[in-house]
Amino acid sequence: xxxxxxxxxxxxxxxxxxxxxxxxxxxxxxxxxxxxxxxxxxxxxxxxxxxxxxxxxxxxxxxxxxxxxxxxxxxxxxxxxxxxxxxxxxxxxxxxxxxxxxxxxxxxxxxx
Amino acid sequence: xxxxxxxxxxxxxxxxxxxxxxxxxxxxxxxxxxxxxxxxxxxxxxxxxxxxxxxxxxxxxxxxxxxxxxxxxxxxxxxxxxxxxxxxxxxxxxxxxxxxxxxxxxxxxxxxxx
Numbered sequence: 491x492x493x494x495x496x497x498x499x500x501x502x503x504x505x506x507x508x509x510x511x512x513x514x515x516x517x518x519x520x521x522x523x524x525x526x527x528x529x530x531x532x533x534x535x536x537x538x539x540x541x542x543x544x545x546x547x548x549x550x551x552x553x554x555x556x557x558x559x560x561x562x563x564x565x566x567x568x569x570x571x572x573x574x575x576x577x578x579x580x581x582x583x584x585x586x587x588x589x590x591x592x593x594x595x596x597x598x599x600x601x602x
Numbered sequence: 603x604x605x606x607x608x609x610x611x612x613x614x615x616x617x618x619x620x621x622x623x624x625x626x627x628x629x630x631x632x633x634x635x636x637x638x639x640x641x642x643x644x645x646x647x648x649x650x651x652x653x654x655x656x657x658x659x660x661x662x663x664x665x666x667x668x669x670x671x672x673x674x675x676x677x678x679x680x681x682x683x684x685x686x687x688x689x690x691x692x693x694x695x696x697x698x699x700x701x702x703x704x705x706x707x708x709x710x711x712x713x714x715x716x
Contacts, residue, residue, distance in 0.1 A: 524704070533606075533692050533707025534645070577644065586703050587633030587652050587696050589660060592644035 494578045499597040502572075508565040510596050512578030515559040520583040523554060525563045527574040528595070534577065537563065541583075568600045605629065606708035608693050613713045615687075623678045623711045625693035632697050634676035635705065638662060639690040648691075651676055680713065687715045 495513040502508040514523065524539040538545055538552045540561070545552045551564040565572050577595040581588075606627045615621045627634065633652045637645035637660075647660030651670040665684025670676055676695075680687045690712050694705040 526705075531690070531710070531712075533694070533710050534705075535707070536704040539704070586698075587631075589635055589647045589650050590645075590694075590705055592637075592646075594642075594644045 494580055494593055496576075496578050496593065496596045498594070499599070501599050501601055502565075502568045504570060504600055504602050505567055508568040508572065508598055508600070510563040510565075510576050510578075510598065511560065512563070513560045514578070514580050517558050517580055518582075521580050522583060523552065523561045524579045524581055524590075525550070525552065526577045526579065526590070526592075527572075528577070529571075529574045534592075537576075568598075570600050570602060572598065573600045574598060606693060606695055606706055608691075608708035608711050610711060611709065613711055615713070615715050617715055618682045619715075620682060621680050621687075621713065621715075623680065623691055623693075623713070625676045625678065625708060626674055627676075627695045627706075627708075628674060629695055629697065629706060630673070631695035631706070632673070633695060634670065635694040635696075636660075636666075636668065636676070636678045637692045637694065639692060639710075645692060648678065680715075687713060689713060 525537040526534040528534040540552045554561045575595040575597050609624045635650040636648040639645050649668045651657035667679045692710045693708045696703050696705045
């Protein structure tokens with residue numbers, strides 16, 4: 491699986507959009523971008539994933555650049571409960587039931 | 603209410619004792635995983651199992667053992683051979699139900715060994 495690079499930490503004002511970047515310059519054509527988040531002292535939670543088109547669900551939007559070398563997770567109206575560590579993970583299309591490889595992620599602090 | 607349960611949430615043991623962490627899922631997932639997390643770090647894989655009665659070592663399996671006798675259960679034993687057992691332990695499962703194989707995590711067990 492391709493390696494990812496994320497900023498160590500970010501701050502965001504409550505009610506504003508939080509934009510979390512991820513670089514994955516060595517991503518291959520059959521690899522997806524996944525995002526998970528981990529609220530303090532809890533297990534990680536799946537957020538969203540995508541291949542090349544932008545994706546949106548009830549939690550967030552995922553914007554993947556045309557060359558697929560980077561992506562941005564967008565939380566449109568951040569709340570204090572969105573304070574967490576966000577992990578960007580690249581996985582092969584046919585990974586199926588295989589383990590996730592976690593980096594250190596981005597620690598997002600939402601400030602009132 | 604479907605999900606993954608881990609018990610207990612906090613566990614304290616004396617050095618030299620083996621301890622078993624429980625993980626149960628009722629999601630009918632084939633695969634289950636154990637990860638370890640140290641303060642300020644990402645998760646590291648200890649063991650995983652893709653099917654009953656079969657499991658594979660992860661990156662940091664030394665000092666740990668697992669069993670997978672039932673689909674629903676994947677207990678982890680931290681043995682006295684594990685040099686630094688104090689950590690946050692997370693169990694997860696995955697399956698083809700949603701088509702995406704995303705992993706569902708339990709709430710974790712925080713183990714302290716003194």
